[in-house]
Amino acid sequence: MSISFADNRSAPTSSHSSAEAGRQRAGHLWSSLADVCNLLQIAPGSAAADRDIVFQHVQFKAGQRIFTIGQPFDMLYIVNSGFLKTVLLDDAGNEQVLGFPMKGDLLGTDGIHQKKYASEAVALSSCDIVMVPFKMLTSLSRRYPEMEMALYSAISRELVREQIMLNMLGSLSAEARVARFLMSLSERFSAMGYSGKEFNLRMTRQDIGSYLGLTLETVSRTMSAFDRLGYIGVDGRAVILKEAQTLRTLRRLPPSKAKAKKVIVEPSDIEMADKELAA
Amino acid sequence: MSISFADNRSAPTSSHSSAEAGRQRAGHLWSSLADVCNLLQIAPGSAAADRDIVFQHVQFKAGQRIFTIGQPFDMLYIVNSGFLKTVLLDDAGNEQVLGFPMKGDLLGTDGIHQKKYASEAVALSSCDIVMVPFKMLTSLSRRYPEMEMALYSAISRELVREQIMLNMLGSLSAEARVARFLMSLSERFSAMGYSGKEFNLRMTRQDIGSYLGLTLETVSRTMSAFDRLGYIGVDGRAVILKEAQTLRTLRRLPPSKAKAKKVIVEPSDIEMADKELAA
DNA sequence: CGTTCCCTTGAAATATTTCAATTATAGTGG
DNA sequence: CCACTATAATTGAAATATTTCAAGGGAACG
Known part of the structure; x- marks a missing residue:
């Protein structure tokens, strides 16, 4: 017998549903810059007004990989819905789990350094992911200072998260x-x-x-x-x-x-x- | 024992005494932008030509802290010489060592997120450190695209380094x-x-x-x-x-x-x- | 409806820590 | 410069946390 209660896969009780943030277009979802800022919990500033820029969504099913180790880096991913794990693979092919990203989390930043992803992201459930070309983000950074700080901040946050994990594993x-x-x-x-x-x-x-x-x-x-x-x-x-x-x-x-x-x-x-x- | 480089060692104080985050008096050394790129192993690109910008050095003695947890963030530090450790402190004041930075390493990036340093850096020997105001770096980023990528890349590398540590501790x-x-x-x-x-x-x-x-x-x-x-x-x-x-x-x-x-x-x-x- | 993966639990094996005692080593000040 | 004190390093033996091995039952899935 199992305990049963509302599945957290279903819509949250929050009034703020960003599912509607995406625009249905040609069978795919798209997000505006304002949507993305919202998802990342960034004050959009003047960037919110920019209606020209849209970001494409992609859907993944459980088990599918968003990106893999060694794959050329050019894109960051933001989780709009669903659950994932990020992993490292050792020589024997064993997985080392690095984290469990979910809504609002930014993926792929470890690829910036070597221009190749250093980890891979695997969907643990159906996922809706916003694709953000890194080039786009840096060019937006030049236009909107808030965006620049948001990007640095997001990466820095990841750094801090990992430090806390190191502390945890170490002590x-x-x-x-x-x-x-x-x-x-x-x-x-x-x-x-x-x-x-x-x-x-x-x-x-x-x-x-x-x-x-x-x-x-x-x-x-x-x-x-x-x-x-x-x-x-x-x-x-x-x-x-x-x-x-x-x-x-x-x-x-x-x-x-x-x-x-x-x-x-x-x-x-x-x-x-x-x-x-x-x- | 035959050791290839200079002495060292004054007892690294075991934690506490963070009261005076030892910013000694200002050193008399300065580095150009080209010097900094060189130290970080970045191709300087057109930025090398910029002779107007200089960065101040500071000297620390073993046991002194370059920055401390919670201190307002506004500066990144690059190790020019010497050896350090970066640490986290738990409630009881125990140190968790995160890394051992040395020449060419960039410190303080974990402060970007919360505008406060999330870790602290302690000199393990006499150190010569280049101070780089974060604001300066971002404004340079706008002028020199190489600098922008260098900064992202440096932070991303730190991220990858920590991932590898997580893997090591975990397996x-x-x-x-x-x-x-x-x-x-x-x-x-x-x-x-x-x-x-x-x-x-x-x-x-x-x-x-x-x-x-x-x-x-x-x-x-x-x-x-x-x-x-x-x-x-x-x-x-x-x-x-x-x-x-x-x-x-x-x-x-x-x-x-x-x-x-x-x-x-x-x-x-x-x-x-x-x-x-x-x- | 079977096959596969996942979870649980026990008992034994073992890696690592804890406790404790001893010897080095470095920094301090007479 | 030496003695003195505090901190650091080594090592053994005992305690213990965690893993490994093994087996059984359950849930998920085509």
């Missing part, structure tokens, strides 16, 4: 990684207008494990443990968050056999007083 | 991480004209461990093991690489009891990720 336990992963998804769903409390995972345990530097078994066991402790409800890919605050600050699990149901948390929100803990 | 054993770390340093030293075979580590075992997601003891033990196996020579911070090819492709150590000196290596390809492992 947190398996449980803490899984907990933060769930909270991160929750927050992103919320920001998109979906429920941050109940959602479906779009990726396999394998994908999550790769992303978090863990085996799929460890991910599965950890989620089961969270379920047993009442922090979440899990049934396959359906997740219900029950103790968000606990998950947010969790460092490791409480001793299973022993006494307390108490959890070790960070001294974060309170203050940063004692440092005798610090090595 | 390699402790031994493989240390081996690749050493090879990466070696290649960077070589590229700078120093010996890639004999060099001094500028950072502590703690720093290396943090960077690689390992404890300092594991780093120490692993290097000792490499030494015992004849792959390297280690004496404190002095390192001599003896079996570069072995280190480059090492996956895990050969069984200690057993006879074999043979090492398990990757099935195919040997380069790709090794190229730019570290900052």
